[in-house]
Amino acid sequence: MPRPVLALTSGEPAGIGPELTVMLAAEGVAGVDLVAVGDPDLLAERAERLGLAVEIVPLALDEPLPAPRPGRLPVWPVALRAPAPPGLLQVANADYVLETLDVAVRACLAGRAAGMVTAPLHKGVILEAGHAGFTGHTEYLRDACGVEEVVMMLATDRPLHATREGWRGPGALRVALATTHLPLREVADAISAEGLLRVLRILDADLQRWFGLLAPRIAVCGLNPHAGEGGHLGREELEVIEPALAALRAEGLRLDGPLPADTLFTPRHLEGVDAVLAMYHDQGLPVLKYAGFGSAANITLGLPLVRTSVDHGTALDLAGSGRADPGSLRVAVALAAEMAGRDPIKQR
Template sequence: MAVVVQAPVLALTTGEPAGIGPELALQLAAGPGLPARVVAVGDPQLLAERAAMVDARVELVTLAPDEPVPAPKAGVLPVWPVALREPSLPGRLAVANSDYVLETLDLAVRACLAGDAAGMVTAPLHKGVILDAGHAGFSGHTEYLRDACGVDEVVMLLATDQALHASEASWQGGAALRVALATTHLPLKDVAGAITDARLARILRILQADLKRWFGVENPRIAVCGLNPHAGEGGHLGREEIEVIVPCLERLRGEGLCLDGPLPADTLFTPRHLAGVDAVLAMYHDQGLPVLKYAGFGRAANITLGLPLVRTSVDHGTALDLAGRGVADPGSLRVAIALAADMARRGAAASLS
């Protein structure tokens, strides 16, 4: 099936069935204004039950992956069905449904690679219950999609809603920000050993290439955090900057990349240092993401760069305590869908040029 650039098809995986993912999909489908033909990937019976629970007036239309996905229409949600392994109740994790969650991801990836979808958007999953189900080594969507797509390296990038387009990339009063991660879901004790020349070079090349590809930034300027306090204080607080980060950045500048740093993370995230910056590369998860989430929590999206497909996600977790109550905020999912649609259109246009 050919993908229509004006209204791209996006596969929306509904995430952990006991969490808020299913009802967020229903909330968005109930209202107008979706910029894409969104098709949910999940169990239709689960969605019907959750719709009744949260009073979401949505007609569910079950489709096969090769059937045309209709134009966006308020109150209608197309579904590519995947069967739960056992019934799901809000807030109650079931180990048996972990394989269901992974099957929704696999279906979405296949649809993207086959051209039946222009991208995928993921509602949150629960890492702990997937590990409890015996999927040793599972660390999240990002790494799972890397392996599913057969690529060596991916980059986790989070962006606030005002930073989704190239013209709004610069810092604007604390609202517009993109932050990428050199390492993702690692214990802090393992981070320093994971910051290698080879890893940094791969990640910065992907970040530069995909800021051009998906965001239309012609010559991305990337600010790079140091690993240690004060970026190592000249070696007195750690030598990773001197021995790894600085030599890597100097070599990549020679290749034409526009890189600032390494800069102390405690002062980098200020308007003066962020002016004109298209993205920040943080060395670890909790170095960069608390700042981004303070700037725009609930109005930000998670993007996986380096894949052969578009993938965005929400900036929050499963919120088991909110599930089934109809009070969860779909704002981040709306941003993730808008971003994926924009990326899909830009990618399609670039392939035709």
């Protein structure tokens, strides 16, 4: 099979993204042609700071890639707007971060890359720079690709449940979100039958397309404690969630729920489940990150391209120290390569 080309955006320049990028380049990634998107001088400086022998190779988007080897990092250049010392945020660099995303999207849509992997950005800096309404990678990529709906999903291959006899339970845990970056008081109003229909159709289709799961089984959380307790603790389950699930079951989707979130993440309920749909960000993601923090990846479903990301933030306190762990970035790159390999039109 051809090697997939993956565009790796180096993220917030004052954070750990640039050094994770050069760490990965130094060790090499088997079976993948990795191209960084960022400032070549910044990446060279971080490599030197960490004592890593990394050859930075700036390239135009239409230039052929050099032969891959550990220690060689092709870069599609984007210039910093201001110096970016480790740990010191610069509002002027917000547009730099967004431009790296735009370059990666263009490379994917033009067929130059099979997918994109994103290092973490800092939302506060982007908002302070005047990009009102910015809520994160997921929504920005939705708009950049011109699609109506995307689904945020995190995945880890770490099993959730441990006993004295060792790890047991499902080998992979995937948690998707019905709503993403919203204040908690806005969540209930944001959940609608129409929205759930769109999200679950995307989740079902992309589990098949990108993960090779035929007729995936999806467990759906309720919104309220005890999934509403038959209407005594809220009526969203009865009036919104259950009718949406019934309509989708009639289309052939395999759906369980709505189930109480406090008991769904147990061996009995997760057995045979391919993904869980949580109603809001902190309903499902704390469980997944407890199970596999540092070995999980964020996936955006519903895009016309492959996009994965790390499961952590910019870690400004670690930037430039060499103590950042590239484990999640390794997982994100490996998962993006696997997903791209399932779609022949995305191959180099």
